[in-house]
Amino acid sequence: QPKPVTIGVSLASDVNPFYIAMKSGIEARAKELGANVVFVTANEVVAQQVDGIQDLVARKVDGILVSPIDAVAVGAAYDAAGKAGIPVISIARHANSANESAYVSMDEKKIGGEIAAWIAQSIGGKGEIAMVAGPSGAATFRNLAEGFDTVIKTSPDIKVVYRKDVALTREMGLKQAEDILVAHPDVKAIYCANDEIALGASQAIAAAGKGSQVVVTGLNGIPPAMRAVKAGTVGLTVNLNPVAWGRLGVDTMVEYLKGNKPTGDVAVKHVLVDAKNVDQFLPPPAVK
Amino acid sequence: MSFLGRWRTNVVNQIPALVLVAMCVASTLMSDRFLSSTNITNVLLQAAVLAVISVGMTFVVIGGGFDLSVGSIVGLSGCVAAEVMLRAGIFAGVVSGIATGAAVGLANGLVIARANVSPFIATLGSMVFVRGLALLMTKGAPVVGDDGLPAGFIWFGTARLFGIPWPVLAAIFIFAIFAWVLHKTAFGTRVFATGGSREAAFLSGVPVRRVTLLVYVICGITAGIAGVMLAARLQSGQPTAGEFYELTAIAAVVLGGAALHGGEGYLYKTMIGVLIMTVLTNSLNLMGVDSYWQRIAIGVVIVAAAAADQLRAKVN
Amino acid sequence: MSFLGRWRTNVVNQIPALVLVAMCVASTLMSDRFLSSTNITNVLLQAAVLAVISVGMTFVVIGGGFDLSVGSIVGLSGCVAAEVMLRAGIFAGVVSGIATGAAVGLANGLVIARANVSPFIATLGSMVFVRGLALLMTKGAPVVGDDGLPAGFIWFGTARLFGIPWPVLAAIFIFAIFAWVLHKTAFGTRVFATGGSREAAFLSGVPVRRVTLLVYVICGITAGIAGVMLAARLQSGQPTAGEFYELTAIAAVVLGGAALHGGEGYLYKTMIGVLIMTVLTNSLNLMGVDSYWQRIAIGVVIVAAAAADQLRAKVN
Amino acid sequence: MDSRRDALDGGAMTHIRIANVSKFFGATCALSDVSLEVKSGSILALLGENGAGKSTLIKILSGIYPPDAGRIELDGQPAHFKSLPEAIAAGVVLVPQELRVAGALSVAENMLLGYLPSRRVAGLLPCVDARAMKESARAILGDLDVNIDVDARARDLTFAERQLVVIGRALGHKTRILILDEPTASLERRETERLFTVLRRLRNQGVTIIYISHRLEEVDILADECAVLRDGRLAAMSSAPFERNDLIHAMTGRELDLQAGGARSAGDVRVSVSLPGGALTCRQGEVIGLGGLLGSGATELLRRLFGVRSGRPGERNSEYPRDVPAAIENGVGFVPGERALSLVMALSVRDNIVLPHISAFCTASGRDEQKITAAVVRLMTLLDIRPHNPDMPVRGLSGGNQQKVVFAKWLAGRLDLLLLDEPTNGVDIAAKAHIHRYIADFASSGGAVILSSSDMPELLGLSDCVVALRQGRVVGRVSRDNTYGEASLRALLETAV
Numbered sequence A: 001q002p003k004p005v006t007i008g009v010s011l012a013s014d015v016n017p018f019y020i021a022m023k024s025g026i027e028a029r030a031k032e033l034g035a036n037v038v039f040v041t042a043n044e045v046v047a048q049q050v051d052g053i054q055d056l057v058a059r060k061v062d063g064i065l066v067s068p069i070d071a072v073a074v075g076a077a078y079d080a081a082g083k084a085g086i087p088v089i090s091i092a093r094h095a096n097s098a099n100e101s102a103y104v105s106m107d108e109k110k111i112g113g114e115i116a117a118w119i120a121q122s123i124g125g126k127g128e129i130a131m132v133a134g135p136s137g138a139a140t141f142r143n144l145a146e147g148f149d150t151v152i153k154t155s156p157d158i159k160v161v162y163r164k165d166v167a168l169t170r171e172m173g174l175k176q177a178e179d180i181l182v183a184h185p186d187v188k189a190i191y192c193a194n195d196e197i198a199l200g201a202s203q204a205i206a207a208a209g210k211g212s213q214v215v216v217t218g219l220n221g222i223p224p225a226m227r228a229v230k231a232g233t234v235g236l237t238v239n240l241n242p243v244a245w246g247r248l249g250v251d252t253m254v255e256y257l258k259g260n261k262p263t264g265d266v267a268v269k270h271v272l273v274d275a276k277n278v279d280q281f282l283p284p285p286a287v288k
Numbered sequence B, C: 001m002s003f004l005g006r007w008r009t010n011v012v013n014q015i016p017a018l019v020l021v022a023m024c025v026a027s028t029l030m031s032d033r034f035l036s037s038t039n040i041t042n043v044l045l046q047a048a049v050l051a052v053i054s055v056g057m058t059f060v061v062i063g064g065g066f067d068l069s070v071g072s073i074v075g076l077s078g079c080v081a082a083e084v085m086l087r088a089g090i091f092a093g094v095v096s097g098i099a100t101g102a103a104v105g106l107a108n109g110l111v112i113a114r115a116n117v118s119p120f121i122a123t124l125g126s127m128v129f130v131r132g133l134a135l136l137m138t139k140g141a142p143v144v145g146d147d148g149l150p151a152g153f154i155w156f157g158t159a160r161l162f163g164i165p166w167p168v169l170a171a172i173f174i175f176a177i178f179a180w181v182l183h184k185t186a187f188g189t190r191v192f193a194t195g196g197s198r199e200a201a202f203l204s205g206v207p208v209r210r211v212t213l214l215v216y217v218i219c220g221i222t223a224g225i226a227g228v229m230l231a232a233r234l235q236s237g238q239p240t241a242g243e244f245y246e247l248t249a250i251a252a253v254v255l256g257g258a259a260l261h262g263g264e265g266y267l268y269k270t271m272i273g274v275l276i277m278t279v280l281t282n283s284l285n286l287m288g289v290d291s292y293w294q295r296i297a298i299g300v301v302i303v304a305a306a307a308a309d310q311l312r313a314k315v316n
Numbered sequence D: 001m002d003s004r005r006d007a008l009d010g011g012a013m014t015h016i017r018i019a020n021v022s023k024f025f026g027a028t029c030a031l032s033d034v035s036l037e038v039k040s041g042s043i044l045a046l047l048g049e050n051g052a053g054k055s056t057l058i059k060i061l062s063g064i065y066p067p068d069a070g071r072i073e074l075d076g077q078p079a080h081f082k083s084l085p086e087a088i089a090a091g092v093v094l095v096p097q098e099l100r101v102a103g104a105l106s107v108a109e110n111m112l113l114g115y116l117p118s119r120r121v122a123g124l125l126p127c128v129d130a131r132a133m134k135e136s137a138r139a140i141l142g143d144l145d146v147n148i149d150v151d152a153r154a155r156d157l158t159f160a161e162r163q164l165v166v167i168g169r170a171l172g173h174k175t176r177i178l179i180l181d182e183p184t185a186s187l188e189r190r191e192t193e194r195l196f197t198v199l200r201r202l203r204n205q206g207v208t209i210i211y212i213s214h215r216l217e218e219v220d221i222l223a224d225e226c227a228v229l230r231d232g233r234l235a236a237m238s239s240a241p242f243e244r245n246d247l248i249h250a251m252t253g254r255e256l257d258l259q260a261g262g263a264r265s266a267g268d269v270r271v272s273v274s275l276p277g278g279a280l281t282c283r284q285g286e287v288i289g290l291g292g293l294l295g296s297g298a299t300e301l302l303r304r305l306f307g308v309r310s311g312r313p314g315e316r317n318s319e320y321p322r323d324v325p326a327a328i329e330n331g332v333g334f335v336p337g338e339r340a341l342s343l344v345m346a347l348s349v350r351d352n353i354v355l356p357h358i359s360a361f362c363t364a365s366g367r368d369e370q371k372i373t374a375a376v377v378r379l380m381t382l383l384d385i386r387p388h389n390p391d392m393p394v395r396g397l398s399g400g401n402q403q404k405v406v407f408a409k410w411l412a413g414r415l416d417l418l419l420l421d422e423p424t425n426g427v428d429i430a431a432k433a434h435i436h437r438y439i440a441d442f443a444s445s446g447g448a449v450i451l452s453s454s455d456m457p458e459l460l461g462l463s464d465c466v467v468a469l470r471q472g473r474v475v476g477r478v479s480r481d482n483t484y485g486e487a488s489l490r491a492l493l494e495t496a497v
Ligand SMILES: Nc1ncnc2c1ncn2[C@@H]1O[C@H](COP(=O)(O)OP(=O)(O)OP(=O)(O)O)[C@@H](O)[C@H]1O
Pocket: C316, D025, D026, D028, D029, D030, D048, D049, D050, D051, D052, D053, D054, D055, D056, D057, D097, D386, D387, D395, D396, D397, D398, D399, D400, D401, D426, D428
């Protein structure tokens, strides 16, 4: 019986539902394959992530899965792993390092663009919209916003009247939306960087009695957001399927360690979820 | 001279209030929405949670301490309240949320008053620890149950009485009670004495350790209440709720003119500090100031308000 | 009695060091990798940035102050250094990064020593303000240029001399210089006096305002140096770099036994505090402790270490 | 009330019995095997040199420190208070040597902090009874015959007023045993006499009083019994009337040479400032006294002469030094009345002593520790600072030894004008003699001294000329040549405005 492999994992955050779901996918798949996983924590602090990866190198794990907070900042850590002969696979976010062994990718700009197109269509190509983007300085959210902007600019009658970077919490969504609705009573849509923000925003909209006038979009596809799409309080979420993503990460790593290097990036499909297709994504009804 | 002098002293004592008024005037000029009734209710609603936290923080600060753990308490107590509520009803949920806050406050107080650990380090430790508990207990996911929290609880977060949101009424009620305790009772005077000079208080027979302990318990209780209120507003128990509230609350207390070394302050002035902090972000949002510039503006206003308040020390 | 008493006093004065040793022993027992040379270099490398920040923070704390802005300074100075470096070379970059830190420190010092604003509120304001500047200047994106930062700079972040990483050597050098300043010069004695009793220092002819000002400038400079070091490690200027360093650095200083009310402390003990904080997360990572449990463990260890150190006060 | 009557009925029963008490601080032995008894309704004076262990003994008695060995009995019952509130509850009340008030609270609140009167609003809400509180405070202060506004903030009081507030704080309790640790250290004679009247009345009501003082003349007029501590041991015990030389011998273990320094003659004018009502001039080789009652402005004048600005309008005046460093540079030294104001308690004796002149003890490579040690050891020997350990934090020294450190600070560098505010506040008689001789010697060698003291014999004994101040105004002066003496100075100070 071969010695079970140990995979070190450094995700960008351990409180963001997206990564919590990804973590559960990783754990489940590793268990099925008989691999060990160890996690280190970073919480969106770059230096902490670099330290964590280096701790994994010191621990001599067989391979490391990283969801880099920043593409450049992790360079030294990737190099340390490379020097120790440990493969590093990026997952969900990309790293600019020669020592990146593979990339299980997400095209953030493309997703941002698709959300923009969906919003443009659902508000009929004109009106005011607001953006509640993710935390300042985080590459993912910068890329999403960039993709969003590129596409939204193609509709000259749509005006982005509000922009703010916030932490990915429901409280922030609530507060921001409250202020948006006062400052811009005619706003037609609010782009939110993730589902938690979107759920908070939809609450503010409901409280202001504007449920039918403002659409909210989220991202990630967590179950409460799916239910909100079904109920119509959130217009759109994007199912990034973090669980499957985590599973694919483990698969890629295990194959890599066996010597089967992937050619090119390994991609996970994302799906836009709105009222039309939400039924197929709803979590199974609770058993009472 | 005497009349002018007294007048000047009075004006100068109210600098935080003047700063708040100036901010409101400026906001009104820059955005016609600022004085709309929707927005005023918004501001009050947004201030309510911070106000309740800051009530307890004022006790701690006047008592010569410091509490960094309130943000984490807000998170944990909201989750505990939501969890219990889903099983045993609203009342049990609310009580256990507040009790959670009291328990953490008691632990802080024991470590500080009995083991003599510095308040900074003790509450920094419990800030990290309590956040860990909240995440562990919820596995990082919001507590909502399958059909959401009980409707009555959610109603509290959104409903109004004569146009005033319930959380605002709750905050006013809590402020009134604790203002009485702080400024009218013997216990309140002992808090001032303990913070002003531990040694003088001790030599006068004030049980300084017990006062210190109680001050942290009070702070835990108000943070627990704030956590429950926030859970009602967020219609869920959020394990990450309340982050950074500790610094904002201390800033509000200090902007209100309480001395960070203890022994001085007024609860109503803390409320002015809370409103300064809330109006600030609200009006910057209304004006559509970019989030990077917002940080710069907030930094400047905080320091400027505090510097203006220092005139007080000069004149008095 | 006398000999035993002195021995006990000596042991008790070294409690932070004992805590560190105990942690290392426990980590070695739990993970055979802990004492590997890779890991020891890791720990030192991880500690280097925090150590440099904490050097300046020790001056501020012993001088009776508090600096919440160091984390933001780390972010801004790293970005400034990277930006300048891309245009005018490594040397200019490093110098302007450090100068940025000094400038922010000077501003803090002026607001605190001249406008008499409380250190907490002044540095909270500049923490927010300076972070805003860093984000504004970089538009939130890391500074790397088209082909990355100059190779020589990146080399500094990764290369070693006799197996010791350059950042660690830099940290040791900075520690040595400032330890001399604090403990061996007239200025250092004045810092202790100012923090111990402003009034007594003033009546002894110590220019307390100037000392206060300089202490914040020193803290700004070390934070600036730390920012440049971190940029080298991160191979980029990160506008969000350094978040939470302020609390960690203050915790390290206090764990090292310096009194938060000023006037007491040793620079070498701060380094022990830094190592406690670093070894803690390192060994938890090596043991593969779940991140929620890590928070709980960190909270407990911080409080326990501080409580153990309080025995000192009891015995002395 | 009951307990007081019991005590009265008991007559001359032993009230307090201290048996074989010892106390160590680290390696320092503060008390060793002290046994003594105090009778009910009597006043015991506790005497001893600085650091003899007086404060330590009474702190043990009132529950602040636990004894390391020995027993304490009250009325024949073992009494080991674990904390001060416990002692207060049992009627043992302390007026500590360290004057601490809560600055932001009012005088009334400070005085009644331990037992704030409460009432209930609407029979429900508990509330401090502010009126009752102020009335009690006024009554106590009226008893002491002092005129302090009970609504004033404690931080705005002068040092002497704070002392009275702290005494008043103790008098309000239902007291069986009242312990006063150098209560008159900064009081003027009138307040002292008032206090004694109150103390005698309390004694006649059956309160047992322990009184610590370095002023032997007070012991003569107040105490029934007298205990002398030396180096932590009980050196003597006697009843009134006391033989002063025996007491001094018991305290110091030797005869005291109380002679002042040699003859002196005034030289050039060292400092001259104009004040309302006249000028203040001090020549080299001259000691000028500042005489005044409570709140005369003497303290403030001395501080201005040292370059401290008070913020009073129109005080920019080239007659005064620009700031404190400039004054020090110019050879001015200042001993403030409040020790805590001029010592950094957490810093070592060594660093406190060199602090004002630290630059002179530094070379390019930093502090010259050898030079520092030499200077510090010389000064500690000169002023007999005990324990003789330069590395000890000043807070571990007894009050009197701390005062000597304040002197040592100025002797470490150039000094030709010495400003003294209550220079022997809390200093034992031997050290006081030392300091007096030092002041006289300093003047004989050409130094100028301006001295403010509430101890009239000291003030008149040391000064060549006393300037009488009231509210910052010069109201007259008495010189050695005419009717020099307490009577003429008092006449100047007490005439109606
Ligand atoms: N907290 C302490 N820590 C260490 N040593 C102390 C402490 N308190 C007192 N001592 C030492 O114990 C001895 C007795 O001090 P104590 O204060 O009782 O003297 P005292 O008789 O009251 O003197 P004084 O007349 O100067 O007030 C001194 O040698 C002093 O240095």
